[in-house]
Amino acid sequence: xxxxxxxxxxxxxxxxxxxxxxxxxxxxxxxxxxxxxxxxxxxxxxxxxxxxxxxxxxxxxxxxxxxxxxxxxxxxxxxxxxxxxxxxxxxxxxxxxxxxxxxxxxxxxxxxxxxxxxxxxxxxxxxxxxxxxxxxxxxxxxxxxxxxxxxxxxxxxxxxxxxxxxxxxxxxxxxxxxxxxxxxxxxxxxxxxxxxxxxxxxxxxxxxxxxxxxxxxxxxxxxxxxxxxxxxxxxxxxxxxxxxxxxxxxxxxxxxxxxxxxxxxxxxxxxxxxxxxxxxxxxxxxxxxxxxxxxxxxxxxxxxxxxxx
Amino acid sequence: xxxxxxxxxxxxxxxxxxxxxxxxxxxxxxxxxxxxxxxxxxxxxxxxxxxxxxxxxxxxxxxxxxxxxxxxxxxxxxxxxxxxxxxxxxxxxxxxxxxxxxxxxxxxxxxxxxxxxxxxxxxxxxxxxxxxxxxxxxxxxxxxxxxxxxxxxxxxxxxxxxxxxxxxxxxxxxxxxxxxxxxxxxxxxxxxxxxxxxxxxxxxxxxxxxxxxxxxxxxxxxxxxxxxxxxxxxxxxxxxxxxxxxxxxxxxxxxxxxxxxxxxxxxxxxxxxxxxxxxxxxxx
Numbered sequence: 001x002x003x004x005x006x007x008x009x010x011x012x013x014x015x016x017x018x019x020x021x022x023x024x025x026x027x028x029x030x031x032x033x034x035x036x037x038x039x040x041x042x043x044x045x046x047x048x049x050x051x052x053x054x055x056x057x058x059x060x061x062x063x064x065x066x067x068x069x070x071x072x073x074x075x076x077x078x079x080x081x082x083x084x085x086x087x088x089x090x091x092x093x094x095x096x097x098x099x100x101x102x103x104x105x106x107x108x109x110x111x112x113x114x115x116x117x118x119x120x121x122x123x124x125x126x127x128x129x130x131x132x133x134x135x136x137x138x139x140x141x142x143x144x145x146x147x148x149x150x151x152x153x154x155x156x157x158x159x160x161x162x163x164x165x166x167x168x169x170x171x172x173x174x175x176x177x178x179x180x181x182x183x184x185x186x187x188x189x190x191x192x193x194x195x196x197x198x199x200x201x202x203x204x205x206x207x208x209x210x211x212x213x214x215x216x217x218x219x220x221x222x223x224x225x226x227x228x229x230x231x232x233x234x235x236x237x238x239x240x241x242x243x244x245x246x247x248x249x250x251x252x253x254x255x256x257x258x259x260x261x262x263x264x265x266x267x268x269x270x271x272x273x274x275x276x277x278x279x280x281x282x283x284x285x286x287x288x289x290x291x292x293x294x295x296x297x298x299x300x301x302x303x304x305x306x307x308x309x
Numbered sequence: 310x311x312x313x314x315x316x317x318x319x320x321x322x323x324x325x326x327x328x329x330x331x332x333x334x335x336x337x338x339x340x341x342x343x344x345x346x347x348x349x350x351x352x353x354x355x356x357x358x359x360x361x362x363x364x365x366x367x368x369x370x371x372x373x374x375x376x377x378x379x380x381x382x383x384x385x386x387x388x389x390x391x392x393x394x395x396x397x398x399x400x401x402x403x404x405x406x407x408x409x410x411x412x413x414x415x416x417x418x419x420x421x422x423x424x425x426x427x428x429x430x431x432x433x434x435x436x437x438x439x440x441x442x443x444x445x446x447x448x449x450x451x452x453x454x455x456x457x458x459x460x461x462x463x464x465x466x467x468x469x470x471x472x473x474x475x476x477x478x479x480x481x482x483x484x485x486x487x488x489x490x491x492x493x494x495x496x497x498x499x500x501x502x503x504x505x506x507x508x509x510x511x512x513x514x515x516x517x518x519x520x521x522x523x524x525x526x527x528x529x530x531x532x533x534x535x536x537x538x539x540x541x542x543x544x545x546x547x548x549x550x551x552x553x554x555x556x557x558x559x560x561x562x563x564x565x566x567x568x569x570x571x572x573x574x575x576x577x578x579x580x581x582x583x584x585x586x587x588x589x590x591x592x593x
Contacts, residue, residue: 211485299423
């Protein structure tokens with residue numbers, strides 16, 4: 001077990017490092033000049049050259065990369081061009097908002113999608129289940145910016161019961177959470193339905209039914225118990241994705257999370273800020289994935305740690 | 310042994326009369342069981358034998374009302390301890406796990422792979438006796454495992470199904486079936502998924518239990534050798550109907566129907582054992 005953990009952590013470090021390197025190169029290959037974005041349209045050529053020198057962008061790429069790696073080892077990810085503050089601090093300031101939204105959305109998703117999927121599996125192919133199917137497919141098909149704008153129109157403009165933008169009180173969390181959750185729960189409930197339909201048609205369910213167990217016990221204890229691994233995998237993967245920031249939803253609702261930060265960082269070609277964002281979100285996503293993997297042997301005794309990896 | 314034993318007053322434990330089962334499939338409606346009638350009394354073993362698709366397993370699952378709702382249509386009557394489960398599916402639910410138990414065909418898929426043996430056996434025990442404490446459940450469970458000759462039952466209690474062999478799993482499943490303290494056991498090909506060497510042990514166990522507990526048993530098999538050893542009466546089934554019925558000895562030794570003779574001819578026999586073991590060890 002410790003050996004497995006050490007190997008997984010090593011793999012994770014390597015993944016983060018390769019991701020950072022790729023991003024380091026890609027942002028510099030992309031068109032656009034940070035100095036021009038920083039100085040504005042009235043800047044002279046001399047101004048631009050001075051700013052490039054200040055940002056260290058006048059040096060050869062390989063040298064910039066060397067400095068980046070050296071600073072990375074000391075935990076220094078550079079100074080954000082537009083915030084004029086340590087890039088890592090800027091990102092970490094935004095993280096609580098993104099984590100709050102991600103946790104709220106995934107909690108709503110799990111609480112609604114699991115019972116909904118189980119219900120759909122038990123009523124498989126009935127007329128009411130067909131109705132639920134139509135609803136979830138609709139939920140899956142609605143783009144989140146559209147859902148967000150519709151919710152805003154109804155609950156912040158027509159019936160002004162909820163704040164439209166920003167995070168000044170907890171009620172500000174409701175609309176972004178619902179917007180994110182609608183898409184996620186459409187996906188997760190359909191997965192739960194598929195897994196539960198398979199489980200409920202397994203021979204061990206028929207045999208357990210022959211022992212006199214109630215349908216409730218068969219469903220929640222035996223069938224759901226056997227759907228644990230795919231369920232946790234799906235929810236974990238969705239959660240990791242949400243931690244990277246829900247860009248569109250954050251922009252629509254003016255949510256001060258990492259998603260809207262990334263948009264600003266890209267607009268201003270703020271290289272250190274982009275790199276810091278990638279470092280933080282990639283690390284979080286990989287940690288969540290690691291936790292999901294560590295949960296497997298608890299959910300399915302046939303999974304043996306280390307052997308599978 | 311059962312706590313709710315009511316005298317049957319000559320009423321058979323299982324009384325099946327003119328049972329018909331129609332299965333709704335993608336290719337239309339199939340009459341899988343076409344008007345069969347038979348009885349099983351206390352302490353009796355009655356065997357339904359036939360080739361694959363003859364309707365014998367469908368009969369067993371129909372008796373337990375375990376065929377998928379809406380895809381199987383039953384008519385006729387099936388009385389278990391006097392209660393008709395065809396007319397009243399709720400009666401079947403009340404009888405399952407109490408009066409009647411199933412020993413399934415394939416032990417490898419018959420237990421939930423993510424729950425321990427102890428948990429599943431314990432669940433079955435507590436269904437029968439809801440008041441049992443954790444310690445009492447475990448005590449009775451290990452007793453049952455010992456009764457079906459599972460070695461080291463105390464340590465096996467926390468093991469998962471994939472840690473058992475097929476033969477041992479079938480013993481565990483028999484223990485789970487016995488947890489219900491049933492008066493009727495329905496054994497659906499209990500040995501066909503097992504190695505030949507393990508089959509004999511499981512059959513011995515079933516016969517031993519029947520002798521000790523006086524349970525009535527409905528055995529489903531395609532193996533006349535098995536049927537000959539365990540049965541009081543045999544019904545030979547083909548295309549949903551009984552083609553021949555009678556005492557085990559008569560059916561095996563003096564079969565009247567060509568179909569029964571064909572089933573008999575399909576049984577492998579031990580030939581002469583050659584010293585070098587190269588020829589004729591098993592002749593078909």
